[in-house]
Amino acid sequence: MKSKINNNIERIIALSEELRWQIGDDFHDNLAESIYADASKIVEDAVIKDNEKAKFRLDAKIDKIVTSKIWGFPIMLFILGIVLWLTIIGANYPSAMLASVLLDTFLPILKNTGEALGFPWWLSGFLFDGVYLAVAWVIAVMLPPMAIFFPLFTLLEDFGYLPRVAFNMDSLFKKSGAHGKQALTMSMGFGCNAAGVIATRIIDSPRERLIAIITNNFSLCNGRWPTQILLATIFIGAVVPESYSSFASLSAVIGIAVLGIFFMFFFSWALSKTVLKGEVSTFNLELPPYRPPVFWKTIYTSLIDRTIIVLWRAIVFAAPAGAVIWLISNIYVGNESIASWTIHSLDGFGFLLGLNGVILLAYIVAIPANEIVIPTILMLTVMVTGIHGGVGEGVMFELDSVTATAAILKAGGWTLLTAINVMLFSLLHNPCSTTIYTIYKETNSLKWTVIASVLPVVAGFIVTFLVAQIWRILIG
Amino acid sequence: MNYSPITALVVFFGVSILLFFIFRPKKGIFFLVKKIYQQKDKTIIEDILKYLYHNQIANNTITTNDLTNTLSFSNAMIIESLNKMMDNELVVLEKDNYKLTTKGNEYALQIIRAHRLWEKYLSEKTGFHKAEWHERAEKKEHELSVVEIDKLSSLLGNPKFDPHGDPIPTSKGKIAKIKRGVPLSSLKENTIGKIIHIEDEPDIIYKQILAENIHLYSTVRVIENNTTRVIFHSEGEQFILAPIVAGNITVSVLEKDEVKEDDITRLSSLLLGETAKIIGLSKECRGENRRRLLDLGFVKGASIAIDLLNPLGDPKAYLIKGTSIALRKNQASKILINKNKNGK
Numbered sequence: 001m002k003s004k005i006n007n008n009i010e011r012i013i014a015l016s017e018e019l020r021w022q023i024g025d026d027f028h029d030n031l032a033e034s035i036y037a038d039a040s041k042i043v044e045d046a047v048i049k050d051n052e053k054a055k056f057r058l059d060a061k062i063d064k065i066v067t068s069k070i071w072g073f074p075i076m077l078f079i080l081g082i083v084l085w086l087t088i089i090g091a092n093y094p095s096a097m098l099a100s101v102l103l104d105t106f107l108p109i110l111k112n113t114g115e116a117l118g119f120p121w122w123l124s125g126f127l128f129d130g131v132y133l134a135v136a137w138v139i140a141v142m143l144p145p146m147a148i149f150f151p152l153f154t155l156l157e158d159f160g161y162l163p164r165v166a167f168n169m170d171s172l173f174k175k176s177g178a179h180g181k182q183a184l185t186m187s188m189g190f191g192c193n194a195a196g197v198i199a200t201r202i203i204d205s206p207r208e209r210l211i212a213i214i215t216n217n218f219s220l221c222n223g224r225w226p227t228q229i230l231l232a233t234i235f236i237g238a239v240v241p242e243s244y245s246s247f248a249s250l251s252a253v254i255g256i257a258v259l260g261i262f263f264m265f266f267f268s269w270a271l272s273k274t275v276l277k278g279e280v281s282t283f284n285l286e287l288p289p290y291r292p293p294v295f296w297k298t299i300y301t302s303l304i305d306r307t308i309i310v311l312w313r314a315i316v317f318a319a320p321a322g323a324v325i326w327l328i329s330n331i332y333v334g335n336e337s338i339a340s341w342t343i344h345s346l347d348g349f350g351f352l353l354g355l356n357g358v359i360l361l362a363y364i365v366a367i368p369a370n371e372i373v374i375p376t377i378l379m380l381t382v383m384v385t386g387i388h389g390g391v392g393e394g395v396m397f398e399l400d401s402v403t404a405t406a407a408i409l410k411a412g413g414w415t416l417l418t419a420i421n422v423m424l425f426s427l428l429h430n431p432c433s434t435t436i437y438t439i440y441k442e443t444n445s446l447k448w449t450v451i452a453s454v455l456p457v458v459a460g461f462i463v464t465f466l467v468a469q470i471w472r473i474l475i476g
Numbered sequence: 477m478n479y480s481p482i483t484a485l486v487v488f489f490g491v492s493i494l495l496f497f498i499f500r501p502k503k504g505i506f507f508l509v510k511k512i513y514q515q516k517d518k519t520i521i522e523d524i525l526k527y528l529y530h531n532q533i534a535n536n537t538i539t540t541n542d543l544t545n546t547l548s549f550s551n552a553m554i555i556e557s558l559n560k561m562m563d564n565e566l567v568v569l570e571k572d573n574y575k576l577t578t579k580g581n582e583y584a585l586q587i588i589r590a591h592r593l594w595e596k597y598l599s600e601k602t603g604f605h606k607a608e609w610h611e612r613a614e615k616k617e618h619e620l621s622v623v624e625i626d627k628l629s630s631l632l633g634n635p636k637f638d639p640h641g642d643p644i645p646t647s648k649g650k651i652a653k654i655k656r657g658v659p660l661s662s663l664k665e666n667t668i669g670k671i672i673h674i675e676d677e678p679d680i681i682y683k684q685i686l687a688e689n690i691h692l693y694s695t696v697r698v699i700e701n702n703t704t705r706v707i708f709h710s711e712g713e714q715f716i717l718a719p720i721v722a723g724n725i726t727v728s729v730l731e732k733d734e735v736k737e738d739d740i741t742r743l744s745s746l747l748l749g750e751t752a753k754i755i756g757l758s759k760e761c762r763g764e765n766r767r768r769l770l771d772l773g774f775v776k777g778a779s780i781a782i783d784l785l786n787p788l789g790d791p792k793a794y795l796i797k798g799t800s801i802a803l804r805k806n807q808a809s810k811i812l813i814n815k816n817k818n819g820k
Contacts, residue, residue, distance in 0.1 A: 019638055021643065021652035026693070028633075030765075033756060036775040040797070063800075072787040164490045164576075171788040180791075207603050222594055281603040282770060285802040287784070287793055328613050413739065437804065465488065472481035 009178070023093070048203060059289050066164045076165055080187060083152050087191065088225055091144035098143065102136035126326055129395040134322025134372055137396065140191075140316050141371040144223040146307045149191035154302035157184075158293035166285055176265045177272025178215075179208035180285060186212075186264060189219025190257075193435040194310050196221075199444055202409060207279035211268045213439055214452040217431040218264035220257045223370030227426050228253045234406040237421035252423070262429050265458065313434045315370035325376060325396065326363050329383060340384055352462060354421040354468025358412060369435045371424070372396060378405065381412035417471050421464040428460030477621050490648035519618045520549050520557045522587045525566065527586035527731075528576050529714045537573040565698070585645040590625050591617040592645075595680040597628060602765040607686055609639065610676040621649075641673040641692055641726075657726035660719055661719040669727035671710075675818065682725050693759040696727060711812060712741025730805060743780070743794070743803075743811040751781045752813040753769040761810035776810055794801055 010201075065071050110132060116125035156162055162184050170180025181203045189196030203209040220228065232252040237245035255401040328338040338343075343357035348357040362376040375396035387408070399405045409419075430453045432441070440449040498505045524543060531538050538579040539557070546549045558574070561567045568578035576584060594613040598604050604612065620628070625632075626647055629635070636652070640646055643652040656674050671694055676682045691711065699714070706722040708713035709713055717725075746752055756776050757766055773796050774780075783800045793806040 017646060017650065024637075029757075029759075033770065033776055037777050040775055066726060067784050067787060069787045084648050116585075167791065167793065168787055169805070170643070170788045170802070171786065175788070178804075278602045278604050279681050280601070280764050283791070283804050283807060284768055285791070286772075286804060287800040307812060351479075465484075469481040469485045469488075473485075 026189055037149060047409065052340065062290055063164065066083055066161065066169055072168045076168065086152065086469065087145050087149040090148050094144035095140055096263060098140040106134065111255065111367060125242065125330060126323060128295055130322040130326025131319045133396055134318045135315050137375060138318040138369045138371050140250050141226065142223065142314055145312055146192055146310065147303065150302045150306040151299045152189065153188060155293050158298050160288050160290040162241045163285060163287050167287060167410050176269035178211050178268040179203050179205060182212040185216060186219050189216045189221060191222055193217050193221045193431055194312055194313065194438040195306050197435060200442065205282040207272065207276050207281040210276055210279060210443065212270050213442060214271060214448065215264045215267050216456065217435065218260045218458050220260050220427055223432065224426050227374055228256055228423055230405065231419045234409065234444065235401055235416050239416060256423050256427050263428065282360065312436065314369055315432045321365060321368035339380060343380065343384055353464040354417050354471065355464065356413060357423055363429055367430065374398060378408055385411050387411050406434065417468060421467055424467065425460050425464050428456050428463055430457040485729055500711045517557060521554055521561055522618055523547055524557060524561065525584040525589050528574055529565065529581065532576060538807050539572050540703055577721055582649045585649045585651060586622065587617050589645040590620045592642055593625060593632065595638045596635050600632060607683055628814055640676055655730045659723040660727050661722040661727040663727065664703060665698050665701055667729060668695060668697050669729045671725055672728050673726035675724040681721050684721050685724065685799055690715060691758045739814050741815060742810050743807045743813050744808040746782060746806050746813065748782045748785060751779060752815045754778045755812040755814050758810040758812060772801055780813065
């Protein structure tokens, strides 16, 4: 009896499998498709749309202009230029104000308080010259540009213009295996790489999103613009006649940013052809209707969602960095501080790259924030060369006068080659720790985080190495 | 050692070239060593089984010479494996010809099952280009255990066909009879057929077919067929192939009144100002891409028009269900439409 039932069951299963072959491959898809089609038919019958035509007409007109052959790209470049200009120029004033409040007013107050409470020198040095100074610096340099850049960007986003940029640019990005929306995350990276990495959420295709995340660091961020401008002014502006000097230094900075875009395309292409080729890749881009941005709400959310979150992460990382910087220059092993010992051991490698030990150490301890690279370099240079300058042993500083800064750097053995290679290395080095942490949060993968961190620094080593050797052969 | 920039450059390029030769894709020393290490007995035995199976279906007889000539292993290894296989009763020798035993047949089907399921997996769940599927499956088929194969099958929803249109054997070793079709090169002019299979071997011809953008399950109409070339229309496009290439495309002939081939075109051929109705998505549009397009409303019966042209040509924005969606050309070519004749 039982075996008979079993027999029957097996026969039925065999028959069903046989029938499945006969139905063929299309069956499931056809079923799914007809469900979709039925659903859309029901919607068409049941939903009444009104006045859609009139609303659509203005949209269509704007679209025609911003995606036209003649106006599409000029409009894009113009808007990006304005946003960057407003950010870089506009941020100077609040930055200077914040710096004077935090560094010139608060720091002495804190130090006096420490003295009044009877802090030993090392505690007040560690807390105020180390931790507080680094945090204050990061806030002063980072907050104003972000507070200007992000709201402007969010306004454009809300208005609906940014998807059109992605639409115009897609064919360029497609050639390197990337998504048109990477144009947006890249631009966002000009403000802050960590924010750029978060912005890659708009790319819904896994492969293209990873490409955008890994290559975002090639966008020169706000923390690095001031370094570029300072070095270009001191060294590049000096090699041409004075009337051209500001033009030359400006071109050099823009050249570095453009070089970054070139590296972004190159690595996007290389990644999509190698390690990322197995990731799923899809494309779709919705062009939503334009709508007037809700101004105050946008300002508020972009300040809270982007600026404050990124700033908070930066502070969390900057505080221990400040402590480390103070400690390595104030802890002595034998006659040498840890800092000067490290600098001497890095000098040989630094020389090969056309850099020096001071610069390499500065980039190691300044991983938490690119903003403190120049102050750290100045402090370490003064310490190593023993020249007079700065505010004290192992305390970061920045000088108001460009000539004074130039004097210190030149005393540290800087040449035009050093300056060019620092500009290149500032573009091509590991992302700051805030960005690394953000990449880990977004990808949830150690592998991609390591690749994203190591890839640019390897590129930086190779590029600066080649530049240094060729320079020495050709120019001496 | 004294430093000079020239020595430094020489050392750098020396190391770079060395690394290149070690890790160069496929031909690098690293990969060659890895390949030798992977050439286990199992791989050879399974490749022989597969080869015998395919030829048995095609009613070809296979001698030792055939095997040593076709398979890329050393002769000694092949002969050693054949002896092992006879010991294990996987094959028998009948008058110089090797034949699969029932046990050998079952084993071969398991390998084919693994191969086709892996191709299906690559096509649905990864972003690898279709030119790579076959080669990757050739490696993977030897690595999957029976349990893994069954898991893979249920992950994919127990598919019945691989992405080339070949049936996938069941876990019990059953396989559908191959659909009767004829090579495209044998079709007379003006015959209408449906592509049911695109052969992925040999590689050179397969890559040529891929480069032409010919789609599986598309309807074709032969325009010209002679010894030098085969011309046919499919989805509103014209294709010209050499007969040897067309021979690797299998079609099933359709009755003329069954379909109207001329009405079907690809969305990529839609012009600004024209409107059309969507007929469906091509079978070549798979996995995540397919689901995404369906979600966005690219379904049968939906009407569609071009919303915006791109300053660089690609992608174009299409107006569908009141929304403007940009699609790249290679996506648009996988959406089939029926153009509305009288403009609007």
